[in-house]
Amino acid sequence: MAGRIQQGDGDVIELRRVSKQFDNGLLAISDVDLSVGASEIVAVIGPSGCGKSTIVRLIAGLDRPSTGSVQVAGHRVSGPDRAVGIVFQQPRLMPWLSVEKNVSFGLDRDAGSDGVVAEAIERVGLTDFAEALPRELSGGMAQRTAIARALVTMPPVLLLDEPFSALDAFTRIDLQQHLLDVWGWYRPTMLLVTHDIDEALILADRVIVLSGQPGAIHSEIVVDLGRPRARTDRAFHSFQDRAMSELSQSSQVVTSGSQAHGSRRPPGSGR
Amino acid sequence: MTGLATRTPKERIDAGAGSARNIERRAPRWALALILPITFLGLWELGAVTGVVSSRLIPPPSTIGATLFDLAASGDLLGHSLSTTWRVLGGFVLGASVATVLGAATGVSERFESIFDPTLQALRNIPSIAWTPLFILWFGIFETSKVLMIGLGVFFPVYLTFSGAIASVDRGLVEVGRVYGFRTTTLIKRILLPASLPTYLIGLRNGLGLGWMFVVAAEFLGASQGLGYLLVDGQQTGRPALIIASIVMFALLGKITDRLLATAGARFTRWQDGFSRETAM
Numbered sequence: 077m078a079g080r081i082q083q084g085d086g087d088v089i090e091l092r093r094v095s096k097q098f099d100n101g102l103l104a105i106s107d108v109d110l111s112v113g114a115s116e117i118v119a120v121i122g123p124s125g126c127g128k129s130t131i132v133r134l135i136a137g138l139d140r141p142s143t144g145s146v147q148v149a150g151h152r153v154s155g156p157d158r159a160v161g162i163v164f165q166q167p168r169l170m171p172w173l174s175v176e177k178n179v180s181f182g183l184d185r186d187a188g189s190d191g192v193v194a195e196a197i198e199r200v201g202l203t204d205f206a207e208a209l210p211r212e213l214s215g216g217m218a219q220r221t222a223i224a225r226a227l228v229t230m231p232p233v234l235l236l237d238e239p240f241s242a243l244d245a246f247t248r249i250d251l252q253q254h255l256l257d258v259w260g261w262y263r264p265t266m267l268l269v270t271h272d273i274d275e276a277l278i279l280a281d282r283v284i285v286l287s288g289q290p291g292a293i294h295s296e297i298v299v300d301l302g303r304p305r306a307r308t309d310r311a312f313h314s315f316q317d318r319a320m321s322e323l324s325q326s327s328q329v330v331t332s333g334s335q336a337h338g339s340r341r342p343p344g345s346g347r
Numbered sequence: 348m349t350g351l352a353t354r355t356p357k358e359r360i361d362a363g364a365g366s367a368r369n370i371e372r373r374a375p376r377w378a379l380a381l382i383l384p385i386t387f388l389g390l391w392e393l394g395a396v397t398g399v400v401s402s403r404l405i406p407p408p409s410t411i412g413a414t415l416f417d418l419a420a421s422g423d424l425l426g427h428s429l430s431t432t433w434r435v436l437g438g439f440v441l442g443a444s445v446a447t448v449l450g451a452a453t454g455v456s457e458r459f460e461s462i463f464d465p466t467l468q469a470l471r472n473i474p475s476i477a478w479t480p481l482f483i484l485w486f487g488i489f490e491t492s493k494v495l496m497i498g499l500g501v502f503f504p505v506y507l508t509f510s511g512a513i514a515s516v517d518r519g520l521v522e523v524g525r526v527y528g529f530r531t532t533t534l535i536k537r538i539l540l541p542a543s544l545p546t547y548l549i550g551l552r553n554g555l556g557l558g559w560m561f562v563v564a565a566e567f568l569g570a571s572q573g574l575g576y577l578l579v580d581g582q583q584t585g586r587p588a589l590i591i592a593s594i595v596m597f598a599l600l601g602k603i604t605d606r607l608l609a610t611a612g613a614r615f616t617r618w619q620d621g622f623s624r625e626t627a628m
Contacts, residue, residue, distance in 0.1 A: 138522060156526045168519045172541045172618040181537075182527035209618050 086150070087111040088233060088265040089135055094144035095290075096130050104130040105291035108144070110284065114232075115263040119276035120284045121319070123327045127291025128269040132237045135267065136162045148233055158182075161226035161264075165238040167218040169210040169225075176206040179224045189228075196228040197221075199258055216247035220254065227258060236268040240275065252278055256303070273319045277312065278305050283319060287326035294326035406588040414588040415595065428596055430572040434490070434565065435558045435604070438497025443554055445498070446505035447547075454513025454543070455535055467506065475499045476564050483568065493565040500561035501554040508550025512543035545619055548612035552605055559601045574600075 089112040096104045105127035112118045120128050133139040134146050137156040146153045148160060169178045180193045197206055200220040210218055219239060226234060236255075240248040252275060259266060270276050276283045277299055287294040297319055301311055388408045394400035395407030402410070418424035449467070453460040479496060486492035516539050524534045566575020574593045581589030 136526065138525065156528050158528065162526055164519065164522075166519055168517075168523050170520060170523075170538065170541065172544075172616075181523070211618065 086114070088114050088116075088149055089267060090145075090147040091131070091134070092145045092147075094131075094134065094141045094146055096127070096134060096139065097142045103290040108291065108293055110293065112265055112267055114265055115259075116282070117259060117266045117268065117280045118282045118284060119268045119270055119280035120286060121270055121273060121276050121323065122286030122291065122294070123288060123323070124271060126286045126288025126326075128271075128286060129237050130291065132162070132235045132267065132269050135233075136160055136235055158229055159231050160233045160235060161229065161231035162235040162237065163219075163222050163226045163239045165241055167210070167215075167222040169218055169221055171210045174207050174209055175202055175213070175221050175224075178210070178221055179228050181225060183228060192228055196224040199227065199261060200224045200254060214247075215243050216251060219243060219251060223251075223255070223258065230262050230264070232264055234264045234266045236266065236270075238269055238271065241271065248272075248275070255279065273316060273323065274307060277301075277315050277319060278307070285319070285322045285326050295322050297322065404587055406591065410588045411591050411595065414586075414592045418592065424596070427572060427574050427577055427593075428600060431562055431566065431574045432600060432604075434493050434497060434573065435555075435562045437490075437494040438499075438561065439501050439555055439558045441494060442498035442501030442558070443505050443551060446502045446550075446554070447509060450506045450509030451513060451535065451540075454510040455531065455539060460510075460514075464510070467503075471503050471507075475503070475561065479564065479568055488569045493562070493570070496565045497558050497561045500557040504553040504557055505547075505550045508553065509543065509547045512546035512550070513539050516542040544612075545616045548609070548616060551612070552608055555605060555608055556601065559597065559604075563597070 089110070091108050091110040094108045094110075095106045098104060108127075108131065110118075110120075110131070120131060122128055130139065134141050135148060135153065137153045137160070148157065170181060173181065176193060176197065179196055180189060183189045183193070194203070194206075197203055200223050202217060202220055202224065205213065205217060210221070213221065219242075223239070239255075240251050243251065255266075256279065258264075266279075268276070268279060280299055283297040283299060285294045285297065286292065297315065299315060301309075301315065305312060391400065391405075392407045392409060395402040395405070395410075400407075406414075415424065418427075449463060453464050453467075475496070478499060479492075482492040482496055486495060520538050520542060521534060524538045529537065562573070563575045563578070566573040567579060570576040574596050577593040578590055581587065581593065
């Protein structure tokens with residue numbers, strides 16, 4: 077797998093001078109410029125409360141920017157769109173539906189979609205659990221179901237909002253590999269929000285470091301490592317060091333900022 | 348030695364569950380539950396036979412049983428039970444339907460809630476039985492006023508529970524629907540209703556319980572049929588056995604209908620991952 081590909085298609089996700097102020101007056105992000113090319117995997121890292129989730133919610137059309145423009149595939153985002161799939165930190169499965177029914181949840185019924193659903197479930201390795209209810213699943217399996225649900229329509233854009241942060245380390249590493257497999261399947265454009273440096277470096281072509289608060293872009297790291305990437309690699313370690321120092325610089329900005337703003341967090345950023 | 352200290356908490360819980368199962372194997376739970384009532388009934392009967400208890404005012408279980416048997420044999424018991432049950436069911440269906448529609452509306456829409464909820468909350472503070480004289484004036488003494496009374500009693504618990512259950516459905520699940528571009532009606536049908544179903548079922552069972560309460564009040568105020576009428580009749584003709592027989596029938600019918608409702612509902616709430624999955628208690 078090559079690092080960056082199909083960059084010629086133009087930017088699929090594009091944020092221009094985007095700020096978001098919530099009704100309670102909290103400025104979540106300020107003047108963010110961000111673009112993600114076709115089939116690119118970009119990770120956004122930063123301290124908690126720096127508006128990472130806000131960026132995802134704006135791209136998904138779940139919130140509107142206060143100023144600036146958010147575009148997906150050249151069109152201004154005006155609301156949720158089937159072209160954008162999203163995986164939240166919590167699996168958010170419907171507890172009364174089986175894995176299979178959860179995966180097909182957003183599809184139009186009687187659309188002859190059985191094959192698509194079965195394939196999405198197979199991609200995340202849950203074929204044997206298609207009939208299981210969410211309460212019978214482990215945390216990792218539940219999150220795989222959520223990934224399959226987001227993938228079932230093969231959206232050109234896949235947003236992941238701290239998708240693995242509620243899972244244990246082993247499951248997390250396993251799911252990161254699953255995610256790369258999925259990317260290899262149809263190469264969606266992926267934006268991943270995380271606070272896990274290793275996760276960002278394992279998965280992403282570029283890592284955007286945010287500072288907060290309000291969230292603003294602090295720096296960008298181009299991860300020009302081949303794949304598969306090994307955590308034990310010397311080159312990987314040097315990226316870790318770099319990301320760590322960028323992150324600590326960015327959180328120094330936070331420390332001074334958070335004294336002024338208290339510990340308030342934007343609504344919805346917690347989940 | 349595998350002492351208790353070396354076991355994991357999980358194992359200890361399993362061991363505890365095992366000993367509980369052992370007790371059940373020796374004596375099933377329902378048998379344990381019967382010890383107290385049977386002892387009580389036995390002492391009661393004994394007291395009546397020995398003359399310690401005045402059997403004129405407190406008829407012994409055997410007399411009550413005989414009364415029930417006579418009523419059943421003459422076919423009167425069935426008639427009275429049926430007319431009472433029909434009133435409860437009529438009122439229940441009426442009250443629960445209106446409550447479901449209004450509860451869904453106020454649970455989903457904040458504007459709807461602002462319009463309806465304050466008024467409904469104010470009306471709720473009037474003891475529903477206080478409406479009875481007015482209902483009788485308006486709708487006469489026959490079935491209409493009775494069913495409406497019962498419906499009113501059923502309405503409030505169902506409305507309050509359902510409205511609250513919908514309003515407290517996990518915002519995250521609703522957002523999944525929004526991601527798929529669901530419109531409000533689809534959101535209600537595919538997320539809000541299924542998610543609030545378990546709580547709604549509890550509201551329905553509460554409502555049904557109140558329905559049985561209100562039917563007594565309704566039948567006190569002029570009825571020529573029904574278990575409530577038997578109560579009044581027993582009092583006026585000085586037959587305590589008849590009163591207690593009616594009370595027994597109320598308990599029996601109330602339990603049966605509640606059980607039916609719980610069993611019907613349990614089919615739809617099997618997915619729950621609660622402390623106890625046994626919904627039908």
